[in-house]
Amino acid sequence: MKNKSQFVYVTYISSSVEKVWNALMDPEMTRKYWGHLNVSDWKVGSNWKHEDASTGEIRLAGKVVESTPPRRLVITWAFPADAQAPEKHTRVTFDIEPVGNAVRLKVTHDELEPGSEMERGITRGWPVVLSNLKTLLETNEAMETKALFEHAHKRG
Amino acid sequence: MEKNKVFRALADPSRRKLLDILRVDNGQTLGELSEPLDMTRQAVAKHLRLLEAANLVVTVWRGREKLHYLNPVPIHEIYERWIGKFERSRLQALYDLKEELEKDYEK
Structure with missing residues (x-):
């Protein structure tokens, strides 16, 4: 188990479980806080892709593994070049639960190769994506995503 | 999540050290985290509880092991x-x- 790495990220958002769930898979929402469109029909077994909002370039791809609206979504996550190589897919689990007047969103990213480019990318990316999602849902305004992601990618 | 808890949690050098350790090797048990530190297990457990309350550490159960993960989102x-x-x-x-x-x- 210890040869693959795992990261866990949690943010508390003053919002509803349904809004957070929707924000993960509505491309117009992900464009705002992620600078990318998450595109899929989100049915178990379907493909999903993560498309750069300004260039249309596909940055990530994978499959929907589990979908329990509005609480739990599990997807595989890979560079497009590895889309046909399941052994290179990493896995992302979103768990959404209500806590008082807020929502706890937990992102577990596992099946990562330690020291890989993917690991470096996601450890920089998730804190940015999640705090920007929180800002968007709580204030209706997201940070400018282009600057955010240049920043996140540059340190790689 | 209250920001005060985050600042209070970060104000202590031992707690910052714990975050540094997790940054290098994420997902450790209390026992593993206590080893390199000159502190009792009880003291480390208390620091970890404060870090968890501030959402700087997230715990995940794997079988009977409770693993601690650094959460840099706050x-x-x-x-x-x-x-x-x-x-x-x-x-x-x-x-x-x-x-x-x-x-x-x-x-």
């Missing part, structure tokens, strides 16, 4: 609050310069 939220998009690129340039200089120095 720190990023603080960063977003005071560092706007315009300062960001300038600070990044300074950070890159610092990294570059220190890399040479370490050789």
Whole structure:
């Protein structure tokens, strides 16, 4: 188990479980806080892709593994070049639960190769994506995503 | 999540040390985390509870083991609050310069 790495990220958002769930898979929402469109029909077994909002370039791809609206979504996550190589897919689990007047969103990213480019990318990316999602849902305004992601990618 | 809890949690050098340890090797048990520290298990457990209450550490059960993960999201939220998009690129340039200089120095 210890040869693959795992990261866990949690943010508390003053919002509803349904809004957070929707924000993960509505491309117009992900464009705002992620600078990318998450595109899929989100049915178990379907493909999903993560498309750069300004260039249309596909940055990530994978499959929907589990979908329990509005609480739990599990997807595989890979560079497009590895889309046909399941052994290179990493896995992302979103768990959404209500806590008082807020929502706890937990992102577990596992099946990562330690020291890989993917690991470096996601450890920089998730804190940015999640705090920007929180800002968007709580204030209706997201940070400018282009600057955010240049920043996140540059340190790689 | 209250920001006060984050600042209070970060104010203690032992708790910052625990976060440093998790940054290098994420997902450790209390026993593993206690080993390199000159503290009792009880003291480490107390620090971890405070870090968890501040959402700087997230715990996950794997079988009978409770694993601790560094959660930098609250720190990023603080960063977003005071560092706007315009300062960001300038600070990044300074950070890159610092990294570059220190890399040479370490050789």
